[in-house]
Amino acid sequence: MxxxxxxxxxxxxxxxxxxxxxSIRQFALDEWKTFRGEPFTIxxxxxxxxxxxxxxxxxxxxxxxxxYTNSDTLNWGSIFEVFFATDISDRKYLxxxxxxxxxxNMEGTRNFYYRANDDDLFTQKLLITIDxxxxxxxxxxxxxxxxxxxxxxxxxxxxxxxxxVQIQTDEKPSIGSRKYSVLQxxxxxxxx
Numbered sequence: 001m002x003x004x005x006x007x008x009x010x011x012x013x014x015x016x017x018x019x020x021x022x023s024i025r026q027f028a029l030d031e032w033k034t035f036r037g038e039p040f041t042i043x044x045x046x047x048x049x050x051x052x053x054x055x056x057x058x059x060x061x062x063x064x065x066x067x068y069t070n071s072d073t074l075n076w077g078s079i080f081e082v083f084f085a086t087d088i089s090d091r092k093y094l095x096x097x098x099x100x101x102x103x104x105n106m107e108g109t110r111n112f113y114y115r116a117n118d119d120d121l122f123t124q125k126l127l128i129t130i131d132x133x134x135x136x137x138x139x140x141x142x143x144x145x146x147x148x149x150x151x152x153x154x155x156x157x158x159x160x161x162x163x164x165v166q167i168q169t170d171e172k173p174s175i176g177s178r179k180y181s182v183l184q185x186x187x188x189x190x191x192x
């Protein structure tokens with residue numbers, strides 16, 4: 001008899017709301033299903049610099065490594081993991097982001113922008129750019145922030161479908177040198 005009683009403050013304010021915010025996880029899985037098995041070469045570039053803020057902002061001193069790899073041997077799990085962590089599609093995030101939409105007629109795009117209402121949320125910004133003519137995603141841009149007593153980490157993530165994946169990480173530890181890194185995957189399709 002008492003099991004169905006809920007306190008008033010425990011009620012889900014979005015119980016009657018259908019849907020959720022954009023799912024990066026679902027988008028990535030759809031991309032995986034669409035392009036799995038397609039042969040393409042990938043140039044993986046890593047840049048890293050350590051030091052004070054002035055040195056970190058000057059990437060000319062960054063250690064750079066580049067390798068050629070392919071779609072069959074790339075560790076997709078580590079890339080997906082970074083992007084999946086930014087997903088805001090769970091209903092617990094409803095109301096925690098301010099949403100806006102705007103068109104860029106010069107670029108022929110429609111943009112969907114989510115901005116966190118709280119500085120403690122991991123995903124701070126999410127920008128989805130859609131091609132107006134075919135409604136396909138042209139790009140995803142995400143900014144994250146995580147602070148602990150030991151470190152402060154900011155990330156900028158970018159994905160242009162089947163062209164570029166970029167993960168920028170700015171790590172400021174409480175003790176020690178600041179580290180800035182850029183990991184980029186550039187897709188090269190045969191005939192493209």
